[in-house]
Amino acid sequence: MKKLSLILIMAVVSFSSYAQSSFKEDVDVLQSVYGKSKSDLVKQYMNLSDTQSAAFTKVYDNYETERKALGQAKFQLINDYATNYATLTDEKADELAKGIFxxxxxxxxLYSKTYGQTKKAVGAINAAKFIQLEIYLQTVIRAEILESIPFIGELDKSKVQM
Structure with a gap:
């Protein structure tokens, strides 16, 4: 029980710190880490010929522009959740849930559209390879995010146990 309380206290501290950080800083940090190094990872994994690489790069650059906009929207939702966590109402919870959906x-x-474009540019196997990698990376990121934010009501329960 003491370990659970300690973990919840640590979650409160880290969640409070996250809630206080600015949206722009979070996006800048995540995109700088996820940007060029991700591009290099994708190029290495795809292992395309020079001709294929040129065709793929055009599709990939467009994809990344759209993905980053979706990433910004996702982090706006997270910041909105953090800001409203302590005073969450039914209306705000509904708004956040619909935003997440x-x-x-x-x-x-975006995955579907990009798959079609990538398939035309470099073939179905390479398109599937790219989408598989991208979904994997997004899943890892999503898991990290979910691990770092508390469930609704979780922090309230920690106050009772102290």
Whole structure:
């Protein structure tokens, strides 16, 4: 029980720090880490010929522009959740849930569109390879985010146990 309380206290501190950080700083840090190094990872993984690489780069650059906009929307939702966590109402919870659903659907639409464009540029196997890698990377990022934010009501329960 003491370990759980300590973990919840640490979650409160880290969540409070996250909530106080600015949206722009979070996006800048995440995109700088995720940007060029991700591009290098994708190019290495794809292992395309020079001709294929040129065709793929055009599709990939457009994809990254749209993905970054979706990433910004996702982090706006996270910051909105952090800002409103302590005073969450039914209306705000509904707004946040609907925003999350829309963001997830927008990612799926982007994957589908990009798969079609990549398939035309470099073939179905390479397109599937790219989408598989991208979904994996986004899943890892999503898991890290989910691990770092508390469930609704979780922090309230920690106050009772102290």
């Amino acid at each position: 829309k963001n997830h659907l927008d990612y799926e639409k």
